[in-house]
Amino acid sequence: MRVLVIGGSGVVGRPTANALVQRGHQVAILTRSGTAGPAGTEALRGDLTTGAGLEMALAGVDCVVDCANVTTLSKATAVRYFTDTTTRLGRLAEAAGVKHHVVLSIVGIDKIPYGYYVAKLAQEKAVLDGPVPSTILRVTQFHEFAGQIMAQSSFGRFAIVPKAVTQPIAASEVGLALAEVVDDGPRGRVPDIGGPRVEYLPDLARQFVRHRGERKTVIAVKLPGKAGRGMNGPDQLPGPGAVLRGPTFADWLADQ
Numbered sequence: 001m002r003v004l005v006i007g008g009s010g011v012v013g014r015p016t017a018n019a020l021v022q023r024g025h026q027v028a029i030l031t032r033s034g035t036a037g038p039a040g041t042e043a044l045r046g047d048l049t050t051g052a053g054l055e056m057a058l059a060g061v062d063c064v065v066d067c068a069n070v071t072t073l074s075k076a077t078a079v080r081y082f083t084d085t086t087t088r089l090g091r092l093a094e095a096a097g098v099k100h101h102v103v104l105s106i107v108g109i110d111k112i113p114y115g116y117y118v119a120k121l122a123q124e125k126a127v128l129d130g131p132v133p134s135t136i137l138r139v140t141q142f143h144e145f146a147g148q149i150m151a152q153s154s155f156g157r158f159a160i161v162p163k164a165v166t167q168p169i170a171a172s173e174v175g176l177a178l179a180e181v182v183d184d185g186p187r188g189r190v191p192d193i194g195g196p197r198v199e200y201l202p203d204l205a206r207q208f209v210r211h212r213g214e215r216k217t218v219i220a221v222k223l224p225g226k227a228g229r230g231m232n233g234p235d236q237l238p239g240p241g242a243v244l245r246g247p248t249f250a251d252w253l254a255d256q
């Protein structure tokens, strides 16, 4: 199969593209920067927000996997981004004869009214309403997430990290799961996946800091309102029927 991984240079896009190559697929990645992907992939330049480069990138593609992301604290910006890019991608994919559109989503987005989660729910609706048969895989936060948060919220020696429970999973494991989803063909919503153990996000951030030998103080803050309560409760965690896989955070970190 020819598979296009949008965002194939990112935290989850890269291992996804790699897992697809290992399964024998012909894989291209598309990013705005045109950054090289893992060995065996073709790097293409394009932009989901304008549509530039997409028509050419989708020619001859059987399955498109969307691993792109937007970094914003604005709910309106996130909703606009995920709705518009998913709708545009679906329309252009249909015109190109693509048979399967895969979206990576997040556990708990239908229960927690956090702006970014509202946007991911809008993305799920856009792909389900779209013209190409689809699969949605919801996963918990990645093991890499604590590091991603600190990269955005560090001020000098301090890092602000939300008080949140999570059952994180290695992005490499999500990449393997997405490659399985590609081979299974369009299935709608498939069972959620998560990691093996419930963790507390500020503790993961502190373990990261120690592992890197940094002198950084992690300050745990409670997010306000219902979203804050949701993030720090069971709605963030994989429910019954979810599949738990991959290493614990501690084992994963020791390998980094």
Ligand SMILES: NC(=O)c1ccc[n+]([C@@H]2O[C@H](COP(=O)([O-])OP(=O)(O)OC[C@H]3O[C@@H](n4cnc5c(N)ncnc54)[C@H](OP(=O)(O)O)[C@@H]3O)[C@@H](O)[C@H]2O)c1
Pocket (backbone or CB within 6 Å): 006, 007, 008, 009, 010, 011, 012, 013, 030, 031, 032, 033, 034, 035, 046, 047, 048, 049, 066, 067, 068, 069, 070, 104, 105, 106, 120, 139, 140, 141, 142, 144, 145, 148
């Ligand atoms: N992080 C988590 O814990 C987590 C958990 C569950 C689900 N997810 C979902 O996983 C997906 C990927 O997240 P991530 O953390 O792996 O993202 P990431 O590391 O920030 O990577 C984003 C990728 O998308 C590309 N990209 C961004 N804007 C683009 C655009 N307009 N057109 C084309 N490519 C674009 C980036 O490359 P360029 O900058 O070069 O364009 C990069 O390759 C998101 O949908 C997110 O909601 C994340």
